[in-house]
Amino acid sequence: MMYAKYVKDPVHGYIGLTDVEKNIIDTFPVQRLRGIKQLSVTNIAYPGGDHSRFSHALGTMHLAGKIVESLKPEESISNDDWQLVRLGGLLHDIGHGPFSHSYEAILAPHRGLTHEDMGAKVIRKSSLSDKIRSQGFDPNELAELVFGNPKRNKYLKQIITSQFDADKMDFLLRDSYFTGVEYGQIDVHRLIQAMEVIDGDITIDKKALSALETFMIARYEMFLNVYYHHSVRAAEIMLRKAMNHARELLELTTFDDVEDFLKLDDAYVVSGLRELDPSEHEKNSRKEAKIAKETFRKLNERNLIKPAYERELHIKDEYIAKLLSDESVRTQKESEIAEKAEIKPGNVTVDVPTLASMPYYPREIDPVEIPIFEVTVEGGRNQVSLSESSQLVNVLKGYVDLLRVYTSQEHRKKIRHVSEEVFKELPFSAQLSM
Incomplete structure (x- = not known):
């Protein structure tokens, strides 16, 4: 070499x-x-x-x-x-x-x-x-x-x-x-x-x-x-x-x-x-x-533009998963917020981390899928469960995503109040935090 x-x-x-x-x-x-x-x-x-x-x-x-x-x-x-x-x-x-x-x-x-x-x-x-x-x-x-x-x-x-x-x-x-x-x-x-x-x-x-x-x-x-x-x-x-x-x-x-x-x-x-x-x-x-x-x-x-609203989302709920992955759902929420706030839809952005738009995304890694092994007394190799070997991994498995609503400075206060109203009906699991 x-x-x-x-x-x-x-x-x-x-x-x-x-x-x-x-x-x-x-x-x-x-x-x-x-x-x-x-x-x-x-x-x-x-x-x-x-x-x-x-x-x-x-x-x-x-x-x-x-x-x-x-x-x-x-x-x-x-x-x-x-x-x-x-x-x-x-x-x-x-x-x-x-x-x-x-x-x-x-x-x-x-x-x-x-x-x-x-x-x-x-x-x-x-x-x-x-x-x-x-x-x-x-x-x-x-x-x-x-x-x-x-x-x-x-x-x-x-x-x-x-x-x-x-x-x-x-x-x-x-x-x-x-x-x-x-x-x-x-x-x-x-x-x-x-x-x-x-x-x-x-x-x-x-x-x-x-x-x-x-x-x-x-x-x-x-x-x-x-x-x-x-x-x-x-x-x-x-x-x-x-x-x-x-x-x-x-x-x-x-x-x-x-x-x-x-x-x-x-x-x-x-x-x-x-x-x-x-x-x-x-x-x-x-x-x-x-x-x-x-x-x-x-x-x-x-x-x-400024973040007017931020919310932690638990990733295991089906509705939340759709919100995170489906652009049409986010666009619909943007229109709903803009209409209630009486401003143009282009002034509201619902932002969630998606793989295409993030440099690197923690949820790409499923801790359970990372293979580890331990050496036996005889010198062999046994594959073991990472989640059973690490308490930390079990915490990371409960990883939450963040939802933010962005707007211009002038509409920030109004959008915060409307976003709170729009997203208050999220399923209970979406309201959990780590």
């Missing part, structure tokens, strides 16, 4: 690059990630949080390689597989659009595509495909490893995409470092050292239970304090609104092929929104341009 060069990373120190990786990194699809913020507009609340998808990609590649190296003495992992997994870590976010998940929340409803779908397309159908092939690897196999269901050694995929993968480990450390908060500090080295493959799946030694619990707490705390911070979400809502109204004008979701998609990055959106001239458009398009431009202007001046 010879490295051709090293790059200095503030989180992991020196990260080695092989010739294969260097050649793939020096392509436009990968370099484009420098122009996409990892945390979208989180820097509106945490000024240091403006790191890129590119640095996260390098960090994920680095940790993916470390996991393979830790597993290698016990598993027959070839050097080619080591390289393939590292490439998977490098390219796992290659399909992200401008401002990451803010864009995905627009792409998904209008094109039915996620960043994973686009990632597979970029690997298979862009100029990157030829470069991967020229380095001796199959783009289809690589795309299958990262975004599909590989036919062999599924634990190799779990290194990149699972309940405790290299991606999640790097983003917790990296996002914590750049935002300046302490919540994401986890012991990745202990977690990696405690990994073993049992019955084809990566499992964690029970002896590292405290490191695993810290990992889960870090996800939860980063969600509450960074990713779902009220100002961050206000900025996200405004950015999404601006992009949505300018969607056709800026051709954000009307790309014909992968190469057109790859032209989209943060700078493309920012310059497009700033240069929008409503007078150049007719009627409906002019109205859309006005809303987009005015919303983006307010965002640039940090004139944010």
Whole structure:
């Protein structure tokens, strides 16, 4: 495993690059990630949080390689597989659009595509495909490893995409470092050292239970304090609104092929929104341009919408689950609140964390699904229940979501009172807190 060069990373120190990786990194699809913020507009609340998808990609590649190296003495992992997994870590976010998940929340409803779908397309159908092939690897196999269901050694995929993968480990450390908060500090080295493959799946030694619990707490705390911070979400809502109204004008979701998609990055959106001239458009398009431009202007001046109402929601109720996942239900509630408050519906946003719109979402992880094992007296491996081994996990299983209603400063008081009336009829289980 010879490295051709090293790059200095503030989180992991020196990260080695092989010739294969260097050649793939020096392509436009990968370099484009420098122009996409990892945390979208989180820097509106945490000024240091403006790191890129590119640095996260390098960090994920680095940790993916470390996991393979830790597993290698016990598993027959070839050097080619080591390289393939590292490439998977490098390219796992290659399909992200401008401002990451803010864009995905627009792409998904209008094109039915996620960043994973686009990632597979970029690997298979862009100029990157030829470069991967020229380095001796199959783009289809690589795309299958990262975004599909590989036919062999599924634990190799779990290194990149699972309940405790290299991606999640790097983003917790990296996002914590750049935002300046302490919540994401986890012991990745202990977690990696405690990994073993049992019955084809990566499992964690029970002896590292405290490191695993810290990992889960870090996800939860980063969600509450960074990713779902009220100002961050206000900025996200405004950015999404601006992009949505300018969607056709800026051709954000009307790309014909992968190469057109790859032209989209943060700078493309920012310059497009700033240069929008409503007078150049007719009627409906002019109205859309006005809303987009005015919303983006307010965002640039940090004139944010405000949370008028906040409520903890217990996730086990069927009605609440629908409210969290069904946009049409939230839109109906927005209209109801606006009508009762006698203001325009566009001035009310019911915000709940959904996977498409969140950088990272604690409920992606079901604690019960994280496999752990304990070593028997005879030296064997027995898989055990995580929930029975950790009281903390049982608490996290009762995780609550947050519902917020946002509006402009002038309507804040009125919307709070109306929201209290509208949501007072939520089922009793929605009113429980931890």
